[in-house]
Amino acid sequence: MKLLILTQTVDNKDDVLGFMHGWIAGFAKKCERVTVVCLKSGKYCLPDNVRVLSLGKERRKSRIAYLFNFYKHIWQNRQDYDKVFVHMNYEYIILGAVYWRILRKKVALWYAHGYVPIGLRIAEKLTHVIFTSTKSGCRIDSIKIKVVGQGIDVDGIKNDKLRIKNNRFKIITIGRISPSKDYETLIRAAEALVRQNAKVKVDIIGGPGTPGQKEYLGKLREMVKEKKLEDAINFRGSLPNREIAPALNEADLFVNMGLTGSLDKAILEAMAAGLPILTCNEALEDVIGNYSGRLMYKKKDYMELSEKIKYIMGLSSEERAKIGNDLREIVAKDHSLSDFIDKILAGL
Secondary structure, three states, X not given: OEEEEEEEEXXXXXXXXXXXXXXXXXXXXXXXXXXXXXXEEOOOOOOOOEEEEEXXXXXXXXXXXXXXXXXXXXXXXXXXXOEEEEEOOOHXXXXXXXXXXXXXXXXXXEOOOOOOOHHHHHHHHHOOEEEEOOHHHOOOOOXXXXXXXXXXXXXXXXXXXXXXXXXXXXXXXEOOOOHHHOHHHHHHHHHHHHHOOOOEEEEEEOOOOOHHHHHHHHHHHHHHHHOOOOOOEEEEEOOOHHHHHHHHOOOOEEEEOOOOOOOOHHHHHHHHOOOOEEEOOOOHHHHHHHXXXXXXXXXXXXXXXXXXXXXXXXXXXXHHHHHHHHHHHHHHHHOEHHHHHHHHHHHO
């Protein structure tokens, strides 16, 4: 198979989309040739059968230039691909579908988010298949949807030799600094724990991507200051994707407060690292099965979250390790990168 992949960023240092580097390398192992068209390119090291073409955002090109380069790339390289895989950006399907249909290229969209914009509904009519992570990952009624899990490099995440024992119980959360991530609930839960003299340390990893998100980060910092939690809560900023695994290995617990209802890769990466997790994300209910009663809390309920954290803190190290290992096995069984790529290619 010769595959065209369209995505936003190809950069192994990117804090949000760095994982795409691993996905592309995985596809390259099982395809004759992989051509990647991205909005922006950065640092990458990919196999010889991969070619990366940028629309030019890293060179500050205009939107008109993006559009011109998009059509140029998919036309000039039309002999180098027979299938098309679009990651999240359904706009590419709207722009290229008629052309790809004329050339009889089968087109697939990957979409995993609770939000259902009108553009997604249009793209659904134009694509042949939509791959998603869970039933809640693409909330439109369509026979084109195939649930394939997520693509997690399980073997590349956990390293028992890096596991660090902490003087304080260390909680980590990873994600874009955005209101949809509901960091306020974690801050309030940490405040409740500190007032009970619990020895906790919270690391918030991630950065803002828009002016509105930067304003939100400022409000969170002010909230932490007002509650006198500077010693308990640390905003670490963004980390390159390759530094996420070591950060997870420094922690005792991963907490996710996301409100979108989509299966967050960061949660699965934490599970793959052998960490216990706590989440309010309904997409995890089916994923973690019998653990859902112990590891899930109601959205925005900071008191329940604080009680769940205390429960995890009260477990022995052996009990926490068993939970972490069980969660890791779930990811290895249902969300490994190799199996994920096989499912995508079989569905194309």
